[in-house]
Amino acid sequence: MTLAASSTLVAEQLADGLGRVERAFEAQLTSSFPAVDELCRHAERYRGKMLRPTLLLLAGIGASEDALVITESHVIAAATVEMIHMATLVHDDVLDEASVRRRGATVNFLRGNETAVILGDYLISNAFHLCSKIGDPSLNVRLGEVTNALCEGELVQLSRRHDLALDRPTYIEIVRRKTAVLVGACCEIGARLSGAPTPVTQACYRIGERLGIAFQIQDDLLDLTGDEETVGKSIGRDLEKGKLTLPTILYLERESAQARVAVLRAIELRDGDALKSLLMKSGAVDSAREFARSLVEEARAELTAIRQPQVRLVFDSLADKVVDRAN
Numbered sequence: 001m002t003l004a005a006s007s008t009l010v011a012e013q014l015a016d017g018l019g020r021v022e023r024a025f026e027a028q029l030t031s032s033f034p035a036v037d038e039l040c041r042h043a044e045r046y047r048g049k050m051l052r053p054t055l056l057l058l059a060g061i062g063a064s065e066d067a068l069v070i071t072e073s074h075v076i077a078a079a080t081v082e083m084i085h086m087a088t089l090v091h092d093d094v095l096d097e098a099s100v101r102r103r104g105a106t107v108n109f110l111r112g113n114e115t116a117v118i119l120g121d122y123l124i125s126n127a128f129h130l131c132s133k134i135g136d137p138s139l140n141v142r143l144g145e146v147t148n149a150l151c152e153g154e155l156v157q158l159s160r161r162h163d164l165a166l167d168r169p170t171y172i173e174i175v176r177r178k179t180a181v182l183v184g185a186c187c188e189i190g191a192r193l194s195g196a197p198t199p200v201t202q203a204c205y206r207i208g209e210r211l212g213i214a215f216q217i218q219d220d221l222l223d224l225t226g227d228e229e230t231v232g233k234s235i236g237r238d239l240e241k242g243k244l245t246l247p248t249i250l251y252l253e254r255e256s257a258q259a260r261v262a263v264l265r266a267i268e269l270r271d272g273d274a275l276k277s278l279l280m281k282s283g284a285v286d287s288a289r290e291f292a293r294s295l296v297e298e299a300r301a302e303l304t305a306i307r308q309p310q311v312r313l314v315f316d317s318l319a320d321k322v323v324d325r326a327n
Contacts (some may be wrong), residue, residue, distance in 0.1 A: 017075065
C-alpha cells in the first residue's frame with residue numbers, strides 16, 4: 001500500500017473515531033431534566049472543528065508501534081477534552097459578553113450569565129466523571145493540572161486588561177496556559193494511551209503546545225481582521241475588553257513614539273477599524289501571522305516522534321490549517 005493510500009486509511013479511521021467521540025459525548029451529557037438536556041444540546045453546537053479530539057486520536061494511532069487502533073479509552077479521553085474545551089468556550093462568552101458563537105446565539109445571550117456559568121461548570125463536572133470511566137486516576141490528575149493552568153491563564157489575562165505595558169513573553173505565556181496546555185495534553189494523552197514511552201509523549205505534548213499557541217494567535221488575528229459572518233462568532237471583543245494581542249504588542253514594541261500615538265488613540269476610542277488599518281499597514285498583522293507559522297514549523301520538527309509515517313502525513317496537512325484558516 002502506498003503512503004498516500006495509507007494516509008487515506010488513517011483519515012477514514014479518524015472519521016470513524018470522531019463519530020464514536022460524538023456519540024460518547026452525547027451519551028454523557030444526556031439529562032433526565034428537559035431544561036438541562038436542551039442546554040446541553042445547544043452547547044453541542046460549539047463542537048466546531050473538533051481539533052482537540054482529532055489531535056488526541058491522531059497521536060494515539062500515530063504513536064503506536066502495532067496496528068492503527070482507536071481504543072475505547074482514546075474515545076473517552078477525546079470526548080473528555082472536548083467537553084473541557086466547550087466549558088471554556090461557554091465561560092469565555094460570559095467574560096467577553098459575546099452574543100454569537102458558531103453562527104448561533106451564545107448561551108449567555110439566550111439564558112443569561114448565571115445559566116451560562118453553571119452550564120460551563122456542569123460540562124467540567126461531566127468531563128471528569130467521563131474521564132474516570134477509563135479507570136486510570138493519573139489521567140484525572142493530569143487533566144486537573146491542565147484545567148488549573150487554563151484558569152490561571154484566564155486570571156492573568158483578566159489582571160492585565162487595559163495594560164498597555166503587556167509584553168510579548170507575558171502574552172505568549174497567557175496564551176500557552178489558557179489554550180495551548182490543553183492542546184498539548186491532547187497529543188500527550190493520545191500517545192500515552194497507546195503505550196508510547198515518555199520521550200514520545202513529551203514530544204507529542206510539544207507538538208500540541210506549539211500548534212495551540214499558533215491557533216490562539218490566529219484566533220486573535222481573526223478577532224481583529226475578520227468579519228462575523230465568516231468567523232462565525234462575535235468579533236472585536238479583544239479590543240472592547242481591553243485585551244492586547246500580538247499585533248498590537250508588536251506594533252508598540254517597534255514603532256516610534258509618534259507612530260504609537262495613533263494606535264493608542266484607536267485603543268482608547270475602541271475604534272476597531274482604525275486599529276485594524278494601522279496594524280495591517282505597519283506589517284504588525286503579517287509579523288504576528290509569521291510568528292504563528294514559525295511555531296507550526298517547530299511543531300513539524302517534532303513529528304519524528306509519530307512512528308507511523310502515514311499519520312505524520314495527516315498531522316503535517318493539519319498543521320497548515322491551524323494558521324491558514326478564516327474561522
